[in-house]
Amino acid sequence: MSAQPVAVSVDSLVKAFGSIRALDGVSLTVRNGEIYGLLGPNGAGKTTLIRSLVGLITADAGTVTVLGHRLPDRGVLAEVGYMPQSPALYADLTVEENVRFFAAVHDLERHAAAQSTADALELVDLSSRRRSVVATLSGGMRQRVSLACALVHRPRLLLLDEPTVGVDPQLRAELWQRFTRMSGEGTTIIVSSHVMDEAERCGRLGLVRFGRMLAEGTSAELRRLAGVERLEDAFLVLSESTR
């Protein structure tokens, strides 16, 4: 693990799709080993922000620095894991073949790839289904395979775009235990969500709306700022006040 204090730093990022400004000068700093939650309604710019952290978006203005490298920089992506919103997998391959493929494209050599694949499948509790073809799995299982693909190369930074959509409460709790354990081991995690009980588990939260950062802080800080008891209410109050 590196001793750098900052894992991700985004400065005044702007990205427009046609007449719609998906990102409108958003800035963000995430420290090493932190779990940072991006909150915001649909269409707030969360996905665009996460995609810009893996170089999928070329910004119109502003800068993105990931693990000390100013993007665009393909090399740093070997240390970043990205889990898109919908489980992007090869439905005609088995669970194990999918995970091993993503291990290999992240530069793991054969031996290490085999070991890491086994570990990742263990982590998402799919070792027993490793020979199943993905097309035969349920939605929740696919979500877990997708997560295994994102973390198989033991990234220092893990980006999760609504990782628990369509996942039942029990599994969601299990996944969050794992995220917390990984963060304890030094992995930085940025996760987008609009589920409030998930937000409570994040170290810090960023409230995104209209492509801007409306408020930032721990759950307690945000609730105090809004002067309300529940995070959900804080979210609504803060969104309203800055409209």
Place this chain on the structure above:
Amino acid sequence: MSGRRAGAISLRILQQFRHDRRTLMLLFGAPIILLGLFYFLTGGGSSLPAVDVVNLDRGPLGAALATDLAQSTEISISRTTEARAASDLSADTVAAYVILPADLSTRARSGVIAPTVHLEGTQPALTQPVLLALDQSVTRASRNLAAAEGVRVPVLEPSLDYLHGGPGLDTLDYFGGAFIGLVVFLLVFVVTIIAFLRERSQGTLERLMASPLRRADIVVGYIGGFMVVAAVQAVEVVVFTLYALHVHNQGNVALIVLLTLLMTLVAVNLGIFLSMFATTEFQAVQFIPLAIVPQVLLSGIVFPVATEPGWLQVVSRLLPLTYGVDGLRDVMLKGNGLTSGPLLLDIAVVVAFAVALIAAATATLRRSAS
């Protein structure tokens, strides 16, 4: 059955068409383009096969015959010397040359007209008009002469000489080589465009773009994977064609496989490139009538490029399949090897298409990722 429920489906289908302009353009545009191509290929404004005529006749019939041939609606003739005609034929600038021998008029009086027709021989569609034109002109020219001299109308008994191929070859032999190229090209193209489109639509391409992979890694990886399968397919197709169907082959089998593989290389990259312009598998399949059928019509497989109208020949010369088909015919019907200029040119052009499409395929990945 309920009229309202069925009607709901019909209405929904029409709404889907309204939202899919591409499909509408295909349904209404493609027939015009394809039928138009047929019109030009089957005679409307076509070029006529070029034929050299060498008149050595000491009597009047040769000149009369040559004059009549010049009016022919089947072929376009030039009068020249025997040496020139022979070199034109081997350079493939004429489909045939006709020698009207010194004793043509003399023998005509005894009832037989026996010119020598030297045919290029690899394209039956070019042989037929030559013999037809000759037959028509002999009938007209000799009828006048016979009437003037009061003898019987002579019989046409041309002696045919084939530069390549010949009467021993059947239709399968002529089309076998071209079809190897076509079948492999078509199948590999369809499989790649669908595979790559799936990579886009299921979101895995985005995942790949978020990894340390470079665009070139992806394109080269695709080429590698598909070429393994394509190599097996090429060997299978060539072996089946040559040893089960017994299609005539004059040349080196390894060259046939090489040309086939080059065609698949072009097809893989054309597939990746065009998948950029389709958002659904439905739209990808539409590229078959748009990108493949015109190539089949224009590549000289059935309709010789030489008889297309001039502007259409230019189009044919811009299509990779034209060179693949020509190369395969060079090898299989003419027995050309790597010392043959025309074959090397065909190979070079196919390689150039492959390289250009690899570059284009790599470039389209850039656009899709931002």
